[in-house]
Amino acid sequence: MLRRIAPMFAVLLLICVAEGAGIPGRLGRAAAQQASPAASPPTACPATTAEANEALVRRYYDLAYNERNPTQADALLSDAFVRHDVAVPQQNEPGHADDIARLQVWLAAFPDLHVDIQELYVTSDTVVSYVTWRGTQDGPLPQWGAPATRRPMARESLVVWRVACGQLAENWIVQDNLTMLRQLGIITDDELTTVGTPTVATPTP
DSSP, X not given: OOEEOOHHHHXXXXXXXXXXXXXXXXXXXXXXXXXXXXXXXXXXXXXOOXXXXXXXXXXXXXXXXXTOOHXXXXXXXXXXXXXXXXXXXXXXXXXXXXXXXXXXXXXXXXXXXXXXXXXXXXXXXXXXXXXXXXXXXXXXXXXXXXXXXXXXXXXXXXXEEEEETTEEEEEEEEEOHHHHHHHHTSSOHHHHHTSOOOOOOOOOO
């Protein structure tokens, strides 16, 4: 069911995106590491409704993840698509290739991967998705140097999508990788208890 963001939630979301730099995992830090595409002169775009934007995000999750067909989902992404993700930063110039490659890695690691949409919050050009990923790791996770563990996982993810001209133009991703890595046994509880005391910088007067 379509839900519209309340004015206060919209303000808080804008603050998170604009001012979250310096807080690990916050959207602003990802945005600071990866610049958004440079603004270009406005062009005529087909008008989209909040309902259409919601359907666009749902279709992306269904095609790319649940139907395991990321190459078909690339038509939903803008030619200048940019992903802001601290855990898996975009490696190439804006476009489809990097995100399709990332999806293929996840689908190879979790052949039974399924994304459940818990909530969608929609405004005129923004969709916030709260989803749960579920799957069994039957392939390696190269970003963590981890072989297949054959264990199941379920992790939460929050993604802010920007829609432009009827396509997904940009997103900011925050997800619970630590819970996933603990469920898979890639990080153990013993390792967490022996990691040591973090070094905290002394603030300057």
